Amino acid sequence: MDGRESRYEAFLDKLSRERLRRDLTEIVARAARTLEVGGRTYVNLASNDYLALRFHKALIERACAWAKEFGTGSGASRLVTGNLELFGQIERKVAALKNKPAALVMASGFQANAGVLKALFDTAVLGAEPLVFSDRLNHASMHFGCQAAGVRQVRYRHLDVAHLAELLDRHSSRDRPAFILTESVFSMDGDVAPIPEIAQLGREHSAMLVVDDAHATGILGEGGRGLSDGADLVIGTFSKALGSFGAYVACSETMREYLVNRCGALIYSTALPPQVLGAIDAALDLMPSLDGERKRVADLGAHFRSKAQELGYDTAGSATQIVPVVAGTADAALRLGEDLREAGFWATAIRPPTVPQGTSRVRCVFTAAHTPEDVNGLLDALSESARRLADAAST
Numbered sequence: 352m353d354g355r356e357s358r359y360e361a362f363l364d365k366l367s368r369e370r371l372r373r374d375l376t377e378i379v380a381r382a383a384r385t386l387e388v389g390g391r392t393y394v395n396l397a398s399n400d401y402l403a404l405r406f407h408k409a410l411i412e413r414a415c416a417w418a419k420e421f422g423t424g425s426g427a428s429r430l431v432t433g434n435l436e437l438f439g440q441i442e443r444k445v446a447a448l449k450n451k452p453a454a455l456v457m458a459s460g461f462q463a464n465a466g467v468l469k470a471l472f473d474t475a476v477l478g479a480e481p482l483v484f485s486d487r488l489n490h491a492s493m494h495f496g497c498q499a500a501g502v503r504q505v506r507y508r509h510l511d512v513a514h515l516a517e518l519l520d521r522h523s524s525r526d527r528p529a530f531i532l533t534e535s536v537f538s539m540d541g542d543v544a545p546i547p548e549i550a551q552l553g554r555e556h557s558a559m560l561v562v563d564d565a566h567a568t569g570i571l572g573e574g575g576r577g578l579s580d581g582a583d584l585v586i587g588t589f590s591k592a593l594g595s596f597g598a599y600v601a602c603s604e605t606m607r608e609y610l611v612n613r614c615g616a617l618i619y620s621t622a623l624p625p626q627v628l629g630a631i632d633a634a635l636d637l638m639p640s641l642d643g644e645r646k647r648v649a650d651l652g653a654h655f656r657s658k659a660q661e662l663g664y665d666t667a668g669s670a671t672q673i674v675p676v677v678a679g680t681a682d683a684a685l686r687l688g689e690d691l692r693e694a695g696f697w698a699t700a701i702r703p704p705t706v707p708q709g710t711s712r713v714r715c716v717f718t719a720a721h722t723p724e725d726v727n728g729l730l731d732a733l734s735e736s737a738r739r740l741a742d743a744a745s746t
């Protein structure tokens with residue numbers, strides 16, 4: 352090699368030394384409950400397919416039917432000729448689900464956060480630099496959107512409404528439009544933001560509240576509506592509880608029109624293909640009928656959480672289907688993940704920079720495909736891992 356890549360190589364070597372290097376593991380998934388790696392089957396605790404819809408007959412059938420009828424691609428961006436009338440049908444369903452006047456379908460949650468926030472914080476449009484208050488643990492895609500807009504965020508302590516209020520009081524200025532950004536359910540902690548209180552603060556300070564409802568849409572809230580009531584603008588995805596791919600923005604008619612005219616991620620990207628739209632459409636139709644599944648998933652999460660805590664594990668602030676088992680160092684999280692794998696459970700170790708230093712964890716996710724026996728087996732594996740650690744410490 353002539354050295355043009357040596358700096359990248361050095362970076363990768365450093366990650367390896369720090370136990371922070373990532374790699375892409377090839378898996379085979381033919382069902383929602385399990386996955387196969389290297390010929391072995393594991394219980395899959397690492398998928399966000401909370402309602403196990405990605406293998407649901409209704410989604411697969413409508414995806415196939417729409418591909419057969421409308422082709423495998425949309426052909427162009429939505430502003431050119433890719434705006435199939437199927438989008439309008441889906442957007443009306445999303446607006447109804449989210450109780451908002453309008454909705455806009457976009458290509459992915461990452462793209463929506465990156466593109467919508469950039470458009471929202473456009474200084475040329477606002478006439479002043481925006482003031483953006485963000486929960487410290489917001490998802491990377493939200494930071495990406497802020498960075499793209501050139502915004503320096505004012506970060507408040509995770510879920511700390513009093514700190515947000517203090518920062519709003521300290522920084523608010525009549526000349527600068529204010530925004531508050533938060534997730535509803537935090538992806539790596541499984542805890543829940545107090546959206547009604549944050550919305551109240553937003554109203555008091557004339558700050559627009561933007562909520563990323565990715566991990567609540569479909570699985571939490573009445574009829575799977577999510578937990579974003581009170582937000583001015585909601586961003587969410589169809590890639591998690593809705594079992595396929597793509598994202599939505601739910602908002603006012605004005606904001607929808609603005610995004611159609613100013614959001615580069617929508618304007619310059621090919622529209623989602625018909626088969627994906629078919630899966631989304633079928634998942635939205637199923638939403639009202641899935642209360643039983645939602646309750647079952649919540650119960651599995653609650654049972655696991657309380658028993659894991661009894662075993663002495665730290666589950667952070669989890670109150671949902673996402674339950675982290677916080678191990679501390681990256682190495683400890685990787686070792687815990689390996690112990691679980693040995694016992695037949697696939698849960699991913701999450702390390703910095705995805706989570707703060709010292710809080711590396713194994714993220715366990717429960718879905719409608721899991722059984723109480725799966726949860727008990729996982730608890731046995733955790734207990735065995737704790738015993739091994741204690742044995743190692745005492746020798």
Ligand SMILES: Cc1ncc(COP(=O)(O)O)c(C=O)c1O
Nearest residue numbers: 459460461490538563565588590
């Ligand atoms: C909170 C949050 N927002 C956005 C995204 C991105 O969504 P998508 O996977 O549809 O790109 C994710 C998922 O990874 C997420 O956890």
